[in-house]
Amino acid sequence: xxxxxxxxxxxxxxxxxxxxxxxxxxxxxxxxxxxxxxxxxxxxxxxxxxxxxxxxxxxxxxxxxxxxxxxxxxxxxxxxxxxxxxxxxxxxxxxxxxxxxxxxxxxxxxxxxxxxxxxxxxxxxxxxxxxxxxxxxxxxxxxxxxxxxxxxxxxxxxxxxxxxxxxxxxxxxxxxxxxxxxxxxxxxxxxxxxxxxxxxxxxxxxxxxxxxxxxxxxxxxxxxxxxxxxxxxxxxxxxxxxxxxxxxxxxxxxxxxxxxxxxxxxxxxxxxxxxxxxxxxxxxxxxxxxxxxxxxxxxxxxxxxxxxxxxxxxxx
Amino acid sequence: xxxxxxxxxxxxxxxxxxxxxxxxxxxxxxxxxxxxxxxxxxxxxxxxxxxxxxxxxxxxxxxxxxxxxxxxxxxxxxxxxxxxxxxxxxxxxxxxxxxxxxxxxxxxxxxxxxxxxxxxxxxxxxxxxxxxxxxxxxxxxxxxxxxxxxxxxxxxxxxxxxxxxxxxxxxxxxxxxxxxxxxxxxxxxxxxxxxxxxxxxxxxxxxxxxxxxxxxxxxxxxxxxxxxxxxxxxxxxxxxxxxxxxxxxxxxxxxxxxxxxxxxxxxxxxxxxxxxxxxxxxxxxxxxxxxxxxxxxxxxxxxxxxxxxxxxxxxx
Numbered sequence: 001x002x003x004x005x006x007x008x009x010x011x012x013x014x015x016x017x018x019x020x021x022x023x024x025x026x027x028x029x030x031x032x033x034x035x036x037x038x039x040x041x042x043x044x045x046x047x048x049x050x051x052x053x054x055x056x057x058x059x060x061x062x063x064x065x066x067x068x069x070x071x072x073x074x075x076x077x078x079x080x081x082x083x084x085x086x087x088x089x090x091x092x093x094x095x096x097x098x099x100x101x102x103x104x105x106x107x108x109x110x111x112x113x114x115x116x117x118x119x120x121x122x123x124x125x126x127x128x129x130x131x132x133x134x135x136x137x138x139x140x141x142x143x144x145x146x147x148x149x150x151x152x153x154x155x156x157x158x159x160x161x162x163x164x165x166x167x168x169x170x171x172x173x174x175x176x177x178x179x180x181x182x183x184x185x186x187x188x189x190x191x192x193x194x195x196x197x198x199x200x201x202x203x204x205x206x207x208x209x210x211x212x213x214x215x216x217x218x219x220x221x222x223x224x225x226x227x228x229x230x231x232x233x234x235x236x237x238x239x240x241x242x243x244x245x246x247x248x249x250x251x252x253x254x255x256x257x258x259x260x261x262x263x264x265x266x267x268x269x270x271x272x273x274x275x276x277x278x279x280x281x282x283x284x285x286x287x288x289x290x291x292x293x294x295x296x297x298x299x300x301x302x303x304x305x306x307x308x309x310x311x312x313x314x315x316x
Numbered sequence: 317x318x319x320x321x322x323x324x325x326x327x328x329x330x331x332x333x334x335x336x337x338x339x340x341x342x343x344x345x346x347x348x349x350x351x352x353x354x355x356x357x358x359x360x361x362x363x364x365x366x367x368x369x370x371x372x373x374x375x376x377x378x379x380x381x382x383x384x385x386x387x388x389x390x391x392x393x394x395x396x397x398x399x400x401x402x403x404x405x406x407x408x409x410x411x412x413x414x415x416x417x418x419x420x421x422x423x424x425x426x427x428x429x430x431x432x433x434x435x436x437x438x439x440x441x442x443x444x445x446x447x448x449x450x451x452x453x454x455x456x457x458x459x460x461x462x463x464x465x466x467x468x469x470x471x472x473x474x475x476x477x478x479x480x481x482x483x484x485x486x487x488x489x490x491x492x493x494x495x496x497x498x499x500x501x502x503x504x505x506x507x508x509x510x511x512x513x514x515x516x517x518x519x520x521x522x523x524x525x526x527x528x529x530x531x532x533x534x535x536x537x538x539x540x541x542x543x544x545x546x547x548x549x550x551x552x553x554x555x556x557x558x559x560x561x562x563x564x565x566x567x568x569x570x571x572x573x574x575x576x577x578x579x580x581x582x583x584x585x586x587x588x589x590x591x592x593x594x595x596x597x598x599x600x601x602x603x604x605x606x607x608x609x610x611x612x613x614x615x616x617x618x619x620x621x622x623x624x625x626x627x628x629x630x631x632x
Contacts, residue, residue: 042464144489148358151525173460175493175537177529184519184529202543203500209467213493213500216540221491224536225529227518 037260037279037305038064044083045281047306052085054309062091063244067199067234067264069096069170069215072124093244095198095234096121099168100129101243102196102233112165115186117179117218118172118198126168134164135182140174144181152178154185163190169222169230170198171215173206184225195226199234201264235264241272258305260284262296275299353576353595353621354380360399361597363622368401370625378407379560383515383550383580385412385486385531388440409560411514411550412437415484416445417559418512418549428481431502433495433534434488434514442484450480451498456490460497468494470501479506485538485546486514487531489522500541511542515550517580551580557588574621576600578612591615 038048052062064087066076073092080087099122103114108131116122116135123136144152154164164186172179187193201214219230233239245252256275259265260282269276278301280286288294289301302308354364368378380403382392389408396403415438419430424447432438432451439452460468470480480502488495503509517530535546549555561568572591575581576598585592594617596602604610605617618624 146489146522148523149525150523173462173493175491175496177489177491180491180529180533184533185526188527200540202541206462207464207466209465210501211504213496213537213541216543217496217500217537218540220536220538220540221529221533222536224516224532224534224539225518227532 037258037282038085039083040281042083044085045304045306047304047309049085051306051308052087061248062087063093064091065093065235065240067095067201067215068204069094069099069121069198069234070119071096071121072128073097074124075121093240094121094125095170096125098233098240098243099170099196099198100125100131102231102239103131103166104129105243108166108194112163115164115167115183116170117175117183117222118168118170119174122168122170122198135179137174139179139182140176142176142178144178152181152185154182154189164193165190166194166196167222168196168198169215169219171201171204172218175218175221180221180225183222187222187226187228195222195228195230197230197232197234200230200232201234235268236271238272241274256299262289262294262298266298267296269298270296277301279303279305281305353574353598354401355399356597358399360401361620361622363620363625365401367622367624368403377564378403379409380407381409381551381556383411383517383531384520385410385415385437385514385550386435387412387437388444389413390440391437409556410437410441411486412441414549414556414559415486415512415514416441416447418547418555419447419482420445421559424482424510428479431480431483431499432486433491433499433538434484434486435490438484438486438514451495453490455495455498456492458492458494460494468497468501470498470505480509481506482510482512483538484512484514485531485535487517487520488534491534491537496537496541499538503538503542503544511538511544511546513546513548513550516546516548517550551584552587554588557590572615578605578610578614582614583612585614586612593617595619595621597621 037045039045055062064076071079071094073089073094073096076092076094077087077089080092096118103126110130110132114126114131114133116126116133118136120137123133126133167183167186169183187195197219198215200216200219202216203211204214206212223229241252241255244255252273253275255272256277257265257269257272258277258279259269260279262278262284266276266278276298278284278289278298280289280301281304286301289298353361355361371378380392380396387395387410389405389410389412392408392410393403393405396408412434419442426446426448430442430447430449432442432449434452436453439449442449483499483502485499503511513535514531516532516535518532519527520530522528539545557568557571560571568589569591571588572593573581573585573588574593574595575585576595578594578600582592582594592614594600594605594614596605596617597620602617605614
């Protein structure tokens with residue numbers, strides 16, 4: 001059963017009619033990756049393939065969004081494939097892609113380089129977008145040898161070499177001091193160098209056994225050494241929404257963000273002036289949603305994404 | 317010539333009498349370490365030993381302060397020795413010592429452990445203060461193996477083991493993701509766990525060839541993943557001043573902070589309600605001090621610390 005959530009004041013529930021529900025959006029954005037919207041662990045949630053097929057048959061566009069930047073769209077596509085889900089690359093919007101899309105959106109000069117603190121996904125997306133980069137996993141094993149007079153050389157030291165015009169920072173399990181210093185030098189010493197964060201998530205879900213320090217820690221380190229604030233391209237920044245609305249030529253109010261967390265997904269949808277649908281199959285429970293302590297409200301909520309199927313017969 | 321600085325409004329100068337100058341403080345705190353107050357590179361600034369001897373002969377106490385936490389007081393003592401300066405351990409106040417002194421000041425329980433993100437100096441000072449620790453250089457080569465279900469074990473996982481009651485974060489050139497995750501878990505999962513920063517300096521001067529990302533980057537990383545703010549024991553926090561005033565039984569207004577940077581040393585002195593003396597032998601120039609853009613004013617300034625010697629004959 002799909003329910004329309006009430007205002008924060010009353011916390012009572014109103015069941016929405018099927019017509020209202022399915023006409024509420026032209027694009028459905030779904031948070032994925034350990035978020036228990038689409039799958040749990042390594043298994044699809046029951047009814048998901050049928051739900052996605054049904055929405056597509058009604059002419060709805062689906063976009064799967066994640067702040068995880070460790071993989072590219074192509075690499076995420078394979079993950080969907082192994083789960084038996086038919087999802088194209090164009091339907092995936094990871095923050096690795098968002099970083100490259102942002103650079104394109106501002107016509108970042110192709111002759112400049114990008115320094116990457118992050119994993120393979122960002123490199124792959126930059127390459128596809130036609131940008132040259134350095135850093136990433138290659139710098140994972142590098143150490144600083146601090147003998148007197150030692151300095152770290154970077155493109156700024158050599159006026160004839162290509163300058164770094166942007167530093168992109170995402171989650172990086174091979175984070176080290178070499179990367180902190182290189183990224184810091186680029187930002188501090190290259191005039192106009194951009195500081196772009198894929199996300200600032202405090203925690204991420206690398207394994208299902210515990211919460212892991214997220215991209216917010218890599219970004220926080222660079223903030224601490226540069227005393228600059230980054231431009232964030234992932235959730236909860238509205239870059240993704242703006243980009244999609246622009247790409248599909250629609251209003252953001254025609255987009256519905258579907259997710260399982262109030263403080264990330266639903267807040268992200270609200271920040272982007274989109275409709276929001278909370279699924280209770282993940283982190284946020286009905287009692288959390290209805291708690292007087294909760295200040296984030298969703299437009300709609302339901303137990304699981306496949307509740308859309310019970311509306312199949314309705315006129316949409 | 318020792319000059320009394322004017323108010324921010326006028327930027328004019330008034331030369332202070334010798335009596336005023338030498339009676340202004342009972343303790344002189346001197347910023348050191350690449351700060352060009354005491355030495356430049358590996359050489360003492362002319363007249364420094366004589367100046368320190370003279371101040372001591374007048375019954376003034378000297379304390380050398382630094383935010384650098386990579387060495388202990390004993391290790392810094394050796395550095396002074398190699399430069400031919402007679403300085404005792406008790407006259408050195410590094411942020412490594414400040415971290416241990418802070419724990420003592422709050423009666424941190426000896427049965428709890430301290431997790432350290434930082435270098436040898438912090439470990440040595442914790443040991444001297446009688447605290448048990450883990451982390452530090454030992455964790456510099458550790459990696460995270462992210463197979464499914466993997467979790468990082470830490471004392472919280474074993475109720476019978478000693479819990480970590482404090483995480484101390486300082487500059488760490490062997491910073492890595494293992495340390496970020498371990499420190500984050502301690503702070504997030506051990507109820508009441510303290511988050512202590514030796515300092516939040518954006519840059520440090522590991523070599524004289526360039527500026528290096530400082531302790532602010534390690535602290536920023538932990539802020540990003542824990543969404544907590546640390547308690548800072550180094551400059552510009554006033555913990556050092558409070559500790560010294562308490563130890564020597566004096567008022568903070570009897571302390572004079574001597575340093576070469578307005579935005580660190582002099583601000584630190586002001587925050588602690590101390591007198592301040594800027595020496596122009598280092599980072600801050602007279603034109604910076606007198607610039608209308610400068611909002612930080614010092615009580616006194618002089619070219620170099622040995623200008624005290626020209627006041628030798630005065631009654632003090």
